[in-house]
Amino acid sequence: MKICGIIVEYNPLHNGHLWQIQTVRQQLQPDVLVVVMSGNFVQRGDFAIIDKWQRAQMALEAGVDLVVELPFYGAVQPANIFALEALTILQQLQVDTLVFGSEYPKLDYYQLARQIEPITAQATNFVDFHNTYATQFNQAIEQQMGIKVSQPNQLLGLAYAQASLKLNYPLQLTALRRQGQVQHDEVAFQGKYASASAIRQALWQQQPFASAVPQFVAAQLFSLPLIGWHKFFPYLKYRLLTASLAELEHIYQMNEGLEYKFQQEIKDAVNLTDFLRRVKSKRYTYARLRRLCLYTLLDITASQMQQMRQQRYLHVLGFTHRGQDHLHQIKKSLTLPLITKVTQKLGNRNGIMARSVQAYRILGLINISEQNFGRQPLRRK
Incomplete structure (x- = not known):
C-alpha cells in the first residue's frame, strides 16, 4: 500500500491546499491520504480561526482519508519540535511519503539536512542577542555552505528532513511548488490563490476572500464564529x-x-x-x-x-472508509495510544490528555463548543 501524508493547519483550508490534495491524488495515487492537523492552537502562537472539528470536516470534504490531531505539545512549537512531533505521528500511521509545499521544490532536503548537522550541533553557541536564533542559524548556513535558507516552507522542509533522520524514519519527501503568491503579511490575492494569513486578515477586515477558498469552505466561514x-x-x-x-x-x-x-x-x-x-x-x-x-x-x-511530550497519543478527528480500514490494519502495531473518544480517564488530572483538555477549556469563555468530551471521529464516505 502507498500511504501519503501531509502536515497541515488548514487555517483555513484554501484553494492552494485543495490543489495540493488533488495533485497528490493524481500524481502519487495513494491508497490512503493522511493529514496530521494542528488542533485549536497553531505553530506561530495563534488560535485557529475556526475549531479543529470544523477544519477536519473541510479536510475530509477536500479529499483526505484520515485526519489525526497534532496536539498542543507539538503544534505550538518552533519548527524543529513541530516537525519531530508531526513525523512521530506519521511514523505511527505507517506513512511512507510526506508531501509539502515549498518555494524551492527541487532542493534535496535530506542532503541539506546531513550537510548542516555540524551547524545544528553548534546551535548552543548562537548567543548574539542582537539577532534571533533563526537569523543566526540561517547566517551560519549561508556563510559555511553558500546556501540561503530563509523561506518559511523551505525551513519546514529542512525540519522534516532533520526529524526523519533523527527518528531513523526513511520517509520519502515530495515537495510541490507553492501555488500563487506567498506574501504572508498582506491581503494580496492573485487569481484564485492566496496565503492562509492573507485570507484570515481579509476575514477580520471584512474584505472579500471567497475567490481564494473552495465553496464549501466559504459557506462555513461566512456562518461560523471566528476565533482570535x-x-x-x-x-x-x-x-x-x-x-x-x-x-x-x-x-x-x-x-x-x-x-x-x-x-x-x-x-x-x-x-x-x-x-x-x-x-x-x-x-x-x-x-x-x-x-x-x-x-x-x-x-x-x-x-x-516535558510531561506532555512524554505522554504522546494519536487523537483521530475524522476518516473515510479507507482511512478507517487503514487504522484497523495498523492498530496492533501502534506503540502510542489510539484515541477515538476522549474519556474522563484520559482527560482527568492524571490522564494523558489532561493538559490538552485544560487548554481547550479556554475556548468555552467565548462560547465555542466542547472540543473533546462527547466528540467522536467525523465520518465521510
Whole structure:
C-alpha cells in the first residue's frame, strides 16, 4: 500500500491546499491520504480561526482519508519540535511519503539536512542577542555552505528532513511548488490563490476572500464564529497582572528575564499587537513571543510541556472508509495510544490528555463548543 501524508493547519483550508490534495491524488495515487492537523492552537502562537472539528470536516470534504490531531505539545512549537512531533505521528500511521509545499521544490532536503548537522550541533553557541536564533542559524548556513535558507516552507522542509533522520524514519519527501503568491503579511490575492494569513486578515477586515477558498469552505466561514487573539487578550492581561514573577519564571520558554519585560509592558498595552511591539527585540521573533503569550495564557510550565511530550497519543478527528480500514490494519502495531473518544480517564488530572483538555477549556469563555468530551471521529464516505 502507498500511504501519503501531509502536515497541515488548514487555517483555513484554501484553494492552494485543495490543489495540493488533488495533485497528490493524481500524481502519487495513494491508497490512503493522511493529514496530521494542528488542533485549536497553531505553530506561530495563534488560535485557529475556526475549531479543529470544523477544519477536519473541510479536510475530509477536500479529499483526505484520515485526519489525526497534532496536539498542543507539538503544534505550538518552533519548527524543529513541530516537525519531530508531526513525523512521530506519521511514523505511527505507517506513512511512507510526506508531501509539502515549498518555494524551492527541487532542493534535496535530506542532503541539506546531513550537510548542516555540524551547524545544528553548534546551535548552543548562537548567543548574539542582537539577532534571533533563526537569523543566526540561517547566517551560519549561508556563510559555511553558500546556501540561503530563509523561506518559511523551505525551513519546514529542512525540519522534516532533520526529524526523519533523527527518528531513523526513511520517509520519502515530495515537495510541490507553492501555488500563487506567498506574501504572508498582506491581503494580496492573485487569481484564485492566496496565503492562509492573507485570507484570515481579509476575514477580520471584512474584505472579500471567497475567490481564494473552495465553496464549501466559504459557506462555513461566512456562518461560523471566528476565533482570535483579540477575544483572549484581556485574559492574558489579567494573567500577567496577577501572576507573581516566580510563577511566570516556570512558564515554558520564559527565560532571559522575559517575565520582567512581560509584566512591565502589559500594563499599558491595549491589544496583543501593541503588546508584542512593546516586548519585541532583535533577540526574539514575533512568532516566538506569540507562542510565549499562549503558554502564559494557558499556564503551561516547562515541566508540564516535558510531561506532555512524554505522554504522546494519536487523537483521530475524522476518516473515510479507507482511512478507517487503514487504522484497523495498523492498530496492533501502534506503540502510542489510539484515541477515538476522549474519556474522563484520559482527560482527568492524571490522564494523558489532561493538559490538552485544560487548554481547550479556554475556548468555552467565548462560547465555542466542547472540543473533546462527547466528540467522536467525523465520518465521510
